[in-house]
Amino acid sequence: MADELEPLGRSSEMKANNHVVIIGGGPGGLAAAKTLARKGVSVTIIDENPDLGGQYYRRRTKGTTELVGDYRVDGTHLISSVKKLGCTILTDSYVWGISNDKRSLLVENSLLGKSTRVNFDFLIVASGGHEIQYPFTNWQSTKVMTPGMLSRLVTVDAIEPNGRRAILVGSGPFLLAVTSHLIDSGVVVDGVFELTRPYRLTVFSMLAVFFPAKCAQFLHYRFKLFSNGVKLTQGSRLRSVQDSYDGITATFDKRSGGEQVVVESQLLGVGYGFKPNSEVLEILNVERGESTSFGHFYPRVDRYGRTSQQNVFAIGEVSGIEGFKSAMVGGVLSGQRILRDIKGVKGFASMYVTLVHYLRSIYEELFAKFLKKLYRIDLEDFPLLDPEVLLCRCEGVYASELDGVLSQCESDMAYVKAETRIGMGLCQGRMCGTALGIIVKKKYPKSISPGFSIRIPFRPVAIGSIIALESEENRDYIDG
Amino acid sequence: MVNSDVIIIGGGILGAALAFELTKESIGVQLIERSSISREGSGATAGNLHIQAVHTRRPGQVIALDNVRLLPLQIAASRLWDVVEEELPEDIELRRTGGLTVAESEPQGEEILLKRRHEIEAGIPGEILASDEARRLLPELGDSVQLAEFCPLDGYVNPLKVTPAWMRAAIRQGLTLRTHEEVLNISKVGSSWIVGTSNGQYACSTLVIVGGPWMDRILSMVRVSIRMNPVAIQMHVTERMAPRLPFLVQHIAEGMSIKQVTAGQIMIGGGWPAQNLALGKTSDVSVESVIGNLSQAVRILPFLRNVRLLRSWSGALGATADEMPIIGEVPGLEGLFVAGGTYAFTFAPLWAKTLLALILRRTPEVDVSDLGVGRLMNIYKSKTSGG
Ligand SMILES: Cc1cc2nc3c(=O)[nH]c(=O)nc-3n(C[C@H](O)[C@H](O)[C@H](O)COP(=O)(O)OP(=O)(O)OC[C@H]3O[C@@H](n4cnc5c(N)ncnc54)[C@H](O)[C@@H]3O)c2cc1C
Ligand SMILES: Cc1cc2nc3c(=O)[nH]c(=O)nc-3n(C[C@H](O)[C@H](O)[C@H](O)COP(=O)(O)OP(=O)(O)OC[C@H]3O[C@@H](n4cnc5c(N)ncnc54)[C@H](O)[C@@H]3O)c2cc1C
Numbered sequence: 125m126a127d128e129l130e131p132l133g134r135s136s137e138m139k140a141n142n143h144v145v146i147i148g149g150g151p152g153g154l155a156a157a158k159t160l161a162r163k164g165v166s167v168t169i170i171d172e173n174p175d176l177g178g179q180y181y182r183r184r185t186k187g188t189t190e191l192v193g194d195y196r197v198d199g200t201h202l203i204s205s206v207k208k209l210g211c212t213i214l215t216d217s218y219v220w221g222i223s224n225d226k227r228s229l230l231v232e233n234s235l236l237g238k239s240t241r242v243n244f245d246f247l248i249v250a251s252g253g254h255e256i257q258y259p260f261t262n263w264q265s266t267k268v269m270t271p272g273m274l275s276r277l278v279t280v281d282a283i284e285p286n287g288r289r290a291i292l293v294g295s296g297p298f299l300l301a302v303t304s305h306l307i308d309s310g311v312v313v314d315g316v317f318e319l320t321r322p323y324r325l326t327v328f329s330m331l332a333v334f335f336p337a338k339c340a341q342f343l344h345y346r347f348k349l350f351s352n353g354v355k356l357t358q359g360s361r362l363r364s365v366q367d368s369y370d371g372i373t374a375t376f377d378k379r380s381g382g383e384q385v386v387v388e389s390q391l392l393g394v395g396y397g398f399k400p401n402s403e404v405l406e407i408l409n410v411e412r413g414e415s416t417s418f419g420h421f422y423p424r425v426d427r428y429g430r431t432s433q434q435n436v437f438a439i440g441e442v443s444g445i446e447g448f449k450s451a452m453v454g455g456v457l458s459g460q461r462i463l464r465d466i467k468g469v470k471g472f473a474s475m476y477v478t479l480v481h482y483l484r485s486i487y488e489e490l491f492a493k494f495l496k497k498l499y500r501i502d503l504e505d506f507p508l509l510d511p512e513v514l515l516c517r518c519e520g521v522y523a524s525e526l527d528g529v530l531s532q533c534e535s536d537m538a539y540v541k542a543e544t545r546i547g548m549g550l551c552q553g554r555m556c557g558t559a560l561g562i563i564v565k566k567k568y569p570k571s572i573s574p575g576f577s578i579r580i581p582f583r584p585v586a587i588g589s590i591i592a593l594e595s596e597e598n599r600d601y602i603d604g
Numbered sequence: 605m606v607n608s609d610v611i612i613i614g615g616g617i618l619g620a621a622l623a624f625e626l627t628k629e630s631i632g633v634q635l636i637e638r639s640s641i642s643r644e645g646s647g648a649t650a651g652n653l654h655i656q657a658v659h660t661r662r663p664g665q666v667i668a669l670d671n672v673r674l675l676p677l678q679i680a681a682s683r684l685w686d687v688v689e690e691e692l693p694e695d696i697e698l699r700r701t702g703g704l705t706v707a708e709s710e711p712q713g714e715e716i717l718l719k720r721r722h723e724i725e726a727g728i729p730g731e732i733l734a735s736d737e738a739r740r741l742l743p744e745l746g747d748s749v750q751l752a753e754f755c756p757l758d759g760y761v762n763p764l765k766v767t768p769a770w771m772r773a774a775i776r777q778g779l780t781l782r783t784h785e786e787v788l789n790i791s792k793v794g795s796s797w798i799v800g801t802s803n804g805q806y807a808c809s810t811l812v813i814v815g816g817p818w819m820d821r822i823l824s825m826v827r828v829s830i831r832m833n834p835v836a837i838q839m840h841v842t843e844r845m846a847p848r849l850p851f852l853v854q855h856i857a858e859g860m861s862i863k864q865v866t867a868g869q870i871m872i873g874g875g876w877p878a879q880n881l882a883l884g885k886t887s888d889v890s891v892e893s894v895i896g897n898l899s900q901a902v903r904i905l906p907f908l909r910n911v912r913l914l915r916s917w918s919g920a921l922g923a924t925a926d927e928m929p930i931i932g933e934v935p936g937l938e939g940l941f942v943a944g945g946t947y948a949f950t951f952a953p954l955w956a957k958t959l960l961a962l963i964l965r966r967t968p969e970v971d972v973s974d975l976g977v978g979r980l981m982n983i984y985k986s987k988t989s990g991g
Contacts, residue, residue, distance in 0.1 A: 224879055224891050532640075534784050539640040542647055542764045545867075550843055552915060579915050580889055584843055588909035591899045593891075 142466045145170065145229065145244035147219050147404060150178015152440025152451035153250035154202050159459025161209035165466065168242060169211055170231055172218040176203045178252055179272065179441075180448035182280045192282045214242070219251075221580035222407050229404075230593065232585050238592040239585065245435065246462050249405055250455065252441040253398030256418070256558045258506055259513050259523070261364030267372045267391050268365055271302040274393035278309045288312070291374055291387055293362050293394040295319040296499050298446070300345040302393065303354065313354045314389040317376060319396065319505050321358040322498045335491050360385060361507050365392055377507065396501065399558055400442045403582040408433050413444065417501055419561050419575060427485055428461035429454050437461075446495065450488040456481045503566050516556045518549020526563070535564050535571035547576050550584060608632040608780065610963065611799050611808040613787050613822055616646035617763070618814035618943050620770035621956035624691075627777035629960070634806055635771075635779060636799065638786040642767035645816045646949065648919020650839055650873040651763040652852055652861055654950045655682045656705060656730055656755035657719045662837065662875030663859040663896065669927035669946060671719070673974075675726035677929075677954060680970050682757045684953035694769040696761050697866045703758025703852035704733075704742060706749045706904055712856045713751040719856070720753055730755040742851060746906045758852045760863055763949065790825040797939060810963050813942045817883055817922035819930075823942065828934055829982040831925035836878035836887035838918040840897060842911045844868035853904060860900050862908075870911060872901050878918035887918040921946070924980055931955055932976035933962060942977055 144160055146153045149171035161167045169176065175183040181199025184192075194200055207213065214231065220239070221230040228241040255270040257263065269277075271292055277283045289312040292303050303316050323346075331339035349356055360376040363384070371390040378385065402421040411432035413424040422444040429437040437458040440451030460478045463470075509515065511524035525544050533539045537560060540546060546560055547553030553560070553576040561575050581590070610626055612619045615637030626633045655678050660668040689698045707713040716732065723730055731754045738752035739745050745752075775781055782803070789800040790811070797811040815822045817834035849864040859874035876893035894916055902909050922944045924930050929945035941962060943955045954970065961968040 221891060224888075230891065532783075534640065536640050536643070539643065542642070543768070550914065577886055579917055580891065580894065581913055581915070584912035584914050586910060586912050587842070587898050587902060590913060591895055591902055591909075594895050594899050 142166070142245050143168070143243065144246040144248065144462060145242055146248040146250055147171075147229070148178060148250035148252055148401075148440070148442070149173070149176035149203075149213075149215070150250060150252050150440060150451060151180050151199075151202075151448040152252075152455040153178065153248065154181070154206055155452040155455025156248050156250065156439065156459040157206045157211050157455075158202065158209065159456050160462060161206065161211050163463055163467070165463065167211040168214060168244075169206070170214045170217050170219055170229070170242065172216065172234070174216055176206065176213065176215065178250075180451075182276065184280055184282065188280075188282050195280055195282075218583060218585075219404060220582045220585050222404060226408060230580070232589050237586055237589050239589045241593060246437070246465075247404075247435065248429070248437045248439060248455075248458050248462075249442055250438075250440045250451070251401040251404065253400045254554070255395035256397055256399050257394060257555060258396060258559050258562065259509060259515055259556065260362050260507075261510055261513055262366060263394075264514055264517055265365055265367050265372065267367060269391070269393055270395045271299060271393035272395065274391060275302045275305050278311055279305050282309075288391065289314050289371070289389045290391040290393060291315050291317065291372075291389045293317045293374070293392060294396045295501055296395075296397045297342070297495055298395075298397070300342070300349070304345045304348045307348055307352050307354070313349075313352070315387050316349065316354060316356045317360045317362065318356065318358045319361060320499050320501060323356065323358060327498060330494075335494070338491055357385070361505065362394060363507065363510075397499075398441055398446070400444065402442055403578050405431065405436075405438055405442070406578040407580070408436055410436060410438070415572060416444075417503065418558055419565065419572060420558075421575070427457060427482060429458040430461065435465075445488065445492055447488070447492075450485070450492065453481050453485045453488060457485060503562055503569075506562050506566070508566070509563065515559065516544075516546040516549060516553075518551050518555075519545040519547075521546045530563070530567050533564065535568040537561065537564060537576055540564065541576065552576070552583075605798075605805045605807050606634065606780075607807045608634045609808060610634075610810045610812060611636065611797065611806055612812045612814060613799070614814040614816060614818075615641035615767075615771070615781070615783065616644055616814060616816050616948075617642070617649075617767045617770070617952045618646075618816075618948055618955055619812075620646075620767045620774065621952045622812060622814065622943075622959050623774035623779045623781075624770045624777070625956045625960045626963075627774045627779050629964075630778070633774070633779050634808070635774075635781050636785050636787055636801055636806070637781070637783045640783055641771055641781070642763070645919050645921055646763060646767050648839065648917060649763045649949050650861055650871060651761050651766075651949060652703075652863070653682070653685055653700070653757075653759040653761060654678065654703075654947060655757035655759070656703060656728060656753065657723055658947065659705075659854065659856060659859065661859070662835075662877070663893070664877050665875070665927065667833075667925070667927050672722045673928070674947070675722060675728060677951060677970055677972075679726055679728050679757075681951050681954040684957065685759070685761070688766075688953055692766075692769045692773055694765065694772070696766040696769050698759065698761045698766075699866070700757060700759035701850050701852075702754060702756040703854060704738065704745075705753045705755075705854045705856050706738070706745070707751045707856045708748045708903075709750065715856050716751055716753050723755075728755065729757065742849075742853070744849065744905050744907050746902075746904050748903055754851075760852060760865065761949075762866065787822060787825070790822070792826075792937075795939070810939045810941070812959060812963075813940070814944060815922075816944060816948075817881075817920040819922055819942060819944050823934070826934075826937060826940065828937070828977075830930075830977060830980040831982060832980070833923045833925050833927070834881060834883070834920055835923055836881040836918045836920050837875045838873070838878045838889050838893055838897075838916055840872040840894065840916045841914050842870040842872070842908070843914050845870070845911060848907065849905070855900065855904065858900055860897070860904070862901055862905060869914070870908065872897060872908075874900075875921075881920060883920055887920065889916045889918050922948070926980070929955075929975050930977060930980060931958060931972050932978075935976070935978045935981070945975075
């Protein structure tokens with residue numbers, strides 16, 4: 125995000141058909157859809173889940189809602205207003221590729237097992253991110269999951285938490301938020317282990333001065349931990365987890381000193397922030413923004429979410445902006461920008477909305493920058509993997525198999541992949557890719573570890589579903 | 605300056621196989637590769653050993669290749685592959701379970717019968733199967749298959765294993781391997797070739813260019829211009845599944861090759877074109893080719909419909925203007941050899957042995973005089989003129 129960015133790509137000329145397609149039905153996508161549909165623009169929202177909502181406004185199933193009530197009611201309102209505005213909503217639909225002319229998305233409906241093309245004039249990529257993991261001994265245990273998954277089980281799916289104890293491990297403000305949600309749902313938290321050392325007095329004073337509202341939110345979380353007797357440990361790294369009869373034993377190294385900390389619990393949630401679901405942007409050859417310590421792909425965007433490709437926007441988590449509120453601000457701004465492109469500037473009200481959100485977005489960006497500094501992870505923070513760590517779970521490759529390969533790869537991940545099969549399995553490196561990137565970067569600190577290259581399909585898709593796309597033009601090549 | 609008898613430019617399968625043959629004869633060899641070994645066509649390849657006659661065109665290919673000319677070379681390569689595994693200590697996942705070529709119409713059936721006649725003349729074993737016989741051999745075959753040919757010699761080698769294995773064996777025999785070093789210029793001083801790279805200068809008496817689709821660029825460094833027709837073609841791989849497809853399956857009229865590899869995945873290819881050719885980068889996979897290739901695959905092997913596609917990728921193939929292999933000494937430039945062109949994977953052990961013979965001024969076991977460089981050479985234009 126940078127203010128001074130020149131408008132990226134000229135605004136499109138008036139078209140007969142100004143159809144906007146939004147990938148992702150989270151807070152960002154919903155806000156954009158609402159902004160546009162209210163003004164009569166034709167909008168399609170695509171989301172892989174059974175209902176809209178994304179990470180933050182994930183819906184409870186009907187049965188669960190009847191039993192325990194609604195979850196995050198403001199989300200319910202937002203979703204129903206988007207539905208009422210007549211947007212085309214494609215749920216259970218996953219975008220797995222993009223056509224050669226880059227004007228239509230290839231979308232699989234998982235219920236029908238069929239793919240279709242969805243054409244767009246404007247594209248808003250609001251596809252969010254997924255949680256990052258870093259391997260340790262026995263991370264494949266069924267009692268280990270991401271904080272997001274843990275929180276989802278307990279809060280959204282309302283799976284009976286009684287007697288459930290958990291440890292939260294990782295990094296980022298998100299860890300405290302999840303812990304707080306879990307405590308509210310009756311989970312006993314046996315400890316929170318933050319990899320970095322963000323919680324210092326100087327930090328709080330700065331927070332209080334510059335971001336008082338955020339500080340209050342933070343103190344609220346911190347107080348909840350405190351009053352529930354949850355210990356927050358900073359600067360510790362997870363070494364291993366052992367399964368026991370009814371739980372787990374987690375062992376942590378202290379970052380500074382030698383002594384180990386051993387904690388018993390029943391479940392463990394571990395995550396080090398989010399990796400953007402940037403496949404579509406990468407395939408579209410959108411320009412990269414600033415590089416981050418993990419080397420993830422974040423697009424270069426202006427404050428409206430415009431990318432280097434004309435009429436392609438990226439907002440919310442996928443553009444590197446954390447938090448549901450910022451995602452919604454981004455959604456409104458991208459929507460306003462498209463309205464302007466389609467209809468020209470109309471009316472004071474619209475300018476006012478844009479201005480308010482514009483200012484809000486500056487504020488959120490400052491805060492995001494502050495957080496990024498605060499939770500900055502050095503690659504040093506991650507331990508070298510013990511040889512017995514299962515690095516690639518799909519193909520069963522252990523860390524020991526990196527011996528020799530790493531020293532020869534010259535930071536080329538594709539070479540490591542070809543030599544070891546890491547990342548060749550079902551998840552295509554989604555789980556281990558970031559970790560391998562970290563390992564490679566530790567070995568070659570100067571490299572810009574590019575990660576695994578993106579290819580279609582972004583996720584496995586049945587061949588029958590893909591060939592449902594066949595049309596007459598494809599028969600050109602066939603001469604039999 | 606580091607001297608050696610031979611310098612090889614290009615760390616693909618041809619470079620590795622040749623380095624192995626040369627070092628076995630105690631010849632001093634340096635191999636120079638711009639990136640890591642086996643990262644281009646030799647890593648992206650389908651890895652099929654095509655012994656029965658190949659179909660003459662990839663999808664979209666304009667000039668047909670002369671598949672009858674290739675037959676004696678294929679049977680010779682087949683014999684050599686039999687011993688490759690014995691010579692290499694590592695498992696290269698060589699499978700010689702045979703291959704089926706199918707026809708879906710009467711004219712296609714005629715084509716198979718004709719092809720079979722040529723194969724008999726070349727001494728390639730095989731058998732024509734009526735549709736019910738073919739289905740008995742491979743019950744997975746779809747209804748549209750009317751006739752098929754089975755050749756027991758077709759096979760597969762894991763490309764991710766064979767080039768590194770050959771290279772490691774060559775290193776044990778004395779090869780000096782220089783990776784992440786790009787050849788930038790070549791000159792001749794007296795009877796020595798001087799190769800300048802991003803890292804230094806090296807001298808040799810014999811220089812071999814096995815640079816795949818970059819062959820013409822490297823040759824332009826010695827002011828030779830040849831006509832090449834490089835293309836990026838693509839591959840598709842499914843999730844793993846229990847053994848279900850014991851043979852390589854091909855189509856007589858359409859680019860198509862399908863097999864199940866050792867890891868259990870099914871690889872689907874056939875030379876369908878990628879969207880573009882981006883040499884040195886990754887060429888974009890074409891959705892139309894994905895759909896086209898997979899549609900024919902499902903027609904021939906309907907069970908694939910329910911198998912999930914995991915990934916697609918593209919790779920650059922250094923095809924020549926006449927779509928035939930290229931191998932030999934460059935006319936007028938003594939001690940400079942090249943090899944490449946189509947089916948270089950299948951022909952790798954044969955081209956290695958042939959180059960060895962040519963370098964040592966012996967008569968090669970197969971006649972390759974008509975596959976030399978001269979037929980593709982342009983009249984000298986300028987230093988940088990490409991193909
Ligand atoms: C458990 C949990 C608790 C959180 N708590 C807080 C909190 O308290 N406060 C806060 O500010 N933030 C919180 N966050 C973060 C917040 O959820 C995100 O910042 C926010 O949801 C980002 O919104 P978004 O619209 O960018 O993306 P998302 O909400 O992630 O939505 C993206 C959607 O796109 C879908 N999608 C992605 N790729 C494709 C594709 N190719 N095809 C189809 N669909 C696709 C995804 O499935 C998802 O539904 C929390 C996150 C989690 C996981
Ligand atoms: C998708 C695909 C499927 C295929 N399927 C089959 C098949 O099933 N059967 C078959 O027989 N054939 C197949 N082929 C063809 C065959 O695989 C290739 O032709 C063969 O692997 C080429 O090997 P090579 O060593 O000649 O060239 P390459 O593998 O292309 O290697 C050339 C090397 O030279 C290096 N280089 C280039 N310029 C320089 C420089 N200036 N300095 C230093 N190094 C340089 C490159 O980096 C590269 O590593 C396929 C090809 C592709 C792309």
